[in-house]
Structure formats: C-alpha cells, structure tokens
Amino acid sequence: MSELHEPLLEWYAAHARELPWRGPGATPWRVMVSELMLQQTPVARVLPVFEAWVERWPTPADLAAAPVGEAVRAWGRLGYPRRALRLHAAAVAVVEHHGGEVPGSYDDLIALPGVGDYTASAIASFGFGGRHAVLDTNVRRVLARAVGGVEHPGPSVTRAERDRAEALVPGEDDAPTWAIAVMELGALVCTAASPRCGDCPVATQCAWLAAGRPAYDGPARRGQAWAGTDRQVRGRLMAVLRDAPGSVSPDRLAEAWPEPVQRERALASLLADGLVVRQEGRYALPG
C-alpha cells in the first residue's frame, strides 16, 4: 500500500457520484452494459440510454432475444454503433456459453465481443469484486501524473506502466474500490485539460505537481479528424436509418450525403459491419 491508497479511498467515499451501475443494484449485467456504453463516451450521455436499455432488456437473455437492429436503434446517438452490435453479440454468447449469466472471470469476459482488457477487468472487478488492474484513460492519467510525474500517459500502455498499475492494486477487499476511486479522481479532479489540483486528495504525493506541472513532452497526440471523413458520413446515414420506422430508399440516404463516391463507400462499410442490411433495393437496420 502506497501513500496514495488511504487518502484516495477516503476521498472516494466522500465524493463518489451515485450512478445506476454502481451500488447494491449493480448486477454484472448492468455493469457490463454500462462499460460497453462508456467506452469513449461521457457519463452524462450514457445515463439516459443506459436506463432505457436495462429497463427494456433486464437480462442478457432479453437482449439476445431481440432483433439486433433494435439494439442499434436503442443505442441512439451514443456513437460507435458497432458497440451495439457487439453488446448484442456478447449477450448471445452469454446465453449460449454461460447459461445466461455474465461470467466473472477475466478470461471468459475478454472472449466476449466488444470486451477488451479494460472492460474485462472492469466487469470482473466492479461486477464480481475481483482483483484486477483496471487501466482506463483516467487511471493511466492519474498514475502518469501522481507516480510518473508527467502530464499525460503515452499513446499506448507500456509494460512498465502496467507493472506499476498492478503493483498498486491493493488486497482483495479494497481492489475494486481502489480501481473505481482512481477512475473517479481522473474523471472529476485529475482531468485531462484543466486538473483541479487544489481539490486533489493526493496532491501532496503527486510527482507531477511537485515538479511544477511540466507540460506534456511526449510524442504528438493525434487528434481525430472529423469533417468530411467516412465516420461523419456513416453517422449521417445511421441517423437516417435509426429515425426511420422501416426501410429507407436510396434517395433518402442521398439526401443525407449527396456526394456519391463517399456515400457509397460509407454505406458499403456499414453493410460489411452488419449495421445496415439491404432489402429489395432499400436499406434498413438489421432484423
């Protein structure tokens, strides 16, 4: 136990947000749904979609029995709609291979569609009380600063970084709370752009603060282009399909993105992903 644990656990006890995938009602299924939705997506935007989702599909079997297109529609504007396909596929896998119960082991979890290292660790930890290093962008940033003394972690997780994170995981009883506490600190205090070091419970232990908060000096962090990209076009097309009760004509899609070459390329990729199906010359969400 480093000097970080006690103040951080204490801070979390006092400042944790009440979220519907935390607390006593946090079933593994709710944790799993929340984690998929939270990938690269802010909490505030997830909340309403999550509530509607678990209300409609209270168990993996409920979702698995629904048409995958309904999952895509219910995903709404959360972004990265392939996650809806993967969550649906994961529910099917849970029913087929795990008797309808979300598995609790890291190995079983990471084998599910849409579940990578972070999500498997998070579900095993928050849903089952397991002891895992949970390395999300928040945890990486907090440890980069507090322990590493730099403003931002590198572009990908290094071996040393993982070792450092694992060395900090406390005993079984505190491991899940430690993980969520570090994440929460990164989300609320040790934020990327303008950290509130004055409110930080581990400010006196922070190597980055002690060094005078030196500016990031690593490889350039690539921004995400957006305007005019295929992603934007895919988003436009998906919005049309989500909002339509049934299938739509090619003309409707053309209105969403008049330029034909890029539109067709985006549409082809959506078909390849299984986010869209073709029906008699028209297009729709999958059945």
Added chain:
DNA sequence: CAATCGTGGAG
C-alpha cells in the same frame, strides 16, 4: 504499432 470507428459538451 497505427488506423479506424461517432457524438456532442466544454473551454
């Protein structure tokens, strides 16, 4: 390892 994949709020 690097590219790809949405969305919209915040600064």
Added chain:
DNA sequence: TCTCCAAGATT
C-alpha cells in the same frame, strides 16, 4: 469558432 476529448476495441 474550433480544438480537444470521453470508463476502448478491433484489425
């Protein structure tokens, strides 16, 4: 207005 970026995964 425009850049940044938010509980990543997959190829």
